[in-house]
Amino acid sequence: MTQTKNFDSIQxxxxxxxxxxxxxxxxxxxxYCGASGDHNPVHVDTDFATASGLxxxxxxxxxxxxxxxxxxxxxxxxxxxxxFGVRFAAITHVGDCITSxxxxxxKFERNGExxxxxxxxxxxxxxxxxxxxxxxxxxxxxxxxxxxxx
Amino acid sequence: MIDKRWxxxxxxxxxxxVEAGRLRFxxxxxxxxxxxxxxxxxxxxxxxxxxxxxxxxxxxLEFEAPDPAAIRTLLGIDYRKLLHGxxxxxxxxxxxxxxxxxxxxxxxxxxxxxxxxxxxxxxxxRVSNQHNHLIAEMHNLIVVRHTAKD
Numbered sequence: 272m273t274q275t276k277n278f279d280s281i282q283x284x285x286x287x288x289x290x291x292x293x294x295x296x297x298x299x300x301x302x303y304c305g306a307s308g309d310h311n312p313v314h315v316d317t318d319f320a321t322a323s324g325l326x327x328x329x330x331x332x333x334x335x336x337x338x339x340x341x342x343x344x345x346x347x348x349x350x351x352x353x354x355f356g357v358r359f360a361a362i363t364h365v366g367d368c369i370t371s372x373x374x375x376x377x378k379f380e381r382n383g384e385x386x387x388x389x390x391x392x393x394x395x396x397x398x399x400x401x402x403x404x405x406x407x408x409x410x411x412x413x414x415x416x417x418x419x420x421x
Numbered sequence: 422m423i424d425k426r427w428x429x430x431x432x433x434x435x436x437x438x439v440e441a442g443r444l445r446f447x448x449x450x451x452x453x454x455x456x457x458x459x460x461x462x463x464x465x466x467x468x469x470x471x472x473x474x475x476x477x478x479x480x481x482l483e484f485e486a487p488d489p490a491a492i493r494t495l496l497g498i499d500y501r502k503l504l505h506g507x508x509x510x511x512x513x514x515x516x517x518x519x520x521x522x523x524x525x526x527x528x529x530x531x532x533x534x535x536x537x538x539x540x541x542x543x544x545x546x547r548v549s550n551q552h553n554h555l556i557a558e559m560h561n562l563i564v565v566r567h568t569a570k571d
Contacts (some may be wrong), residue, residue: 354510359506375441419517
């Protein structure tokens with residue numbers, strides 16, 4: 272559950288609560304393969320990965336983006352999300368511990384809404400950046416039916 | 422080298438039912454513990470008509486296309502040379518379990534860098550619901566690595 276945020280009380284540089292994942296397991300990659308519908312064998316089939324010249328299977332970039340998305344939706348309602356984008360900077364491997372974090376970069380008004388722009392980062396246990404991204408979240412009231420897609 | 426004549430090409434539109442069971446599976450795979458995303462009662466208490474679609478799940482629903490490899494096949498892209506470069510979402514309204522979402526994919530751009538050894542394909546997808554409301558727009562940038570023998 273998320274609480275309503277007050278635009279005035281939010282400061283540039285404020286950090287959002289992080290999402291910290293345990294060491295990435297092959298089981299998680301298998302579950303994400305099935306749940307996401309992304310059946311690229313490079314994420315689950317070691318034989319395929321090694322034949323492709325990789326030492327082992329590699330994580331789906333979108334799995335890391337989903338964890339980053341949880342930073343957003345545990346801070347604000349998904350109704351408030353306006354934009355979310357990432358650049359996949361480096362590969363995540365089995366055993367990596369990924370921490371997703373966000374901080375307030377900018378406060379602005381757009382289309383009559385008070386918004387914040389967030390800078391997002393995913394890092395591994397060696398503090399190496401895996402993903403960088405940004406998001407725009409509206410802090411105005413968005414309880415209207417239109418936003419519910421009805 | 423990917424043929425630039427595909428710039429502007431639209432793929433046949435397709436529709437996908439958002440299934441509650443798959444949303445629960447996705448929550449499990451991504452470590453989501455907020456019951457809003459897995460239990461109907463919790464979702465309703467939070468003010469949603471049904472289980473909400475999390476921010477990155479639209480990308481997963483795209484794999485439910487009649488042929489999820491259609492663009493790769495069209496452009497002659499080898500799975501093993503493909504990297505996910507960037508992914509962006511613009512959100513217009515919420516989607517929920519039970520919605521039927523329509524996906525319209527367009528090849529927005531094809532370009533190369535580093536003397537043609539790296540090819541980039543930008544795909545844009547419009548997602549609308551059964552009430553013909555625009556729900557989200559996705560921008561997907563993939564990188565194809567070419568070697569001298571390609």
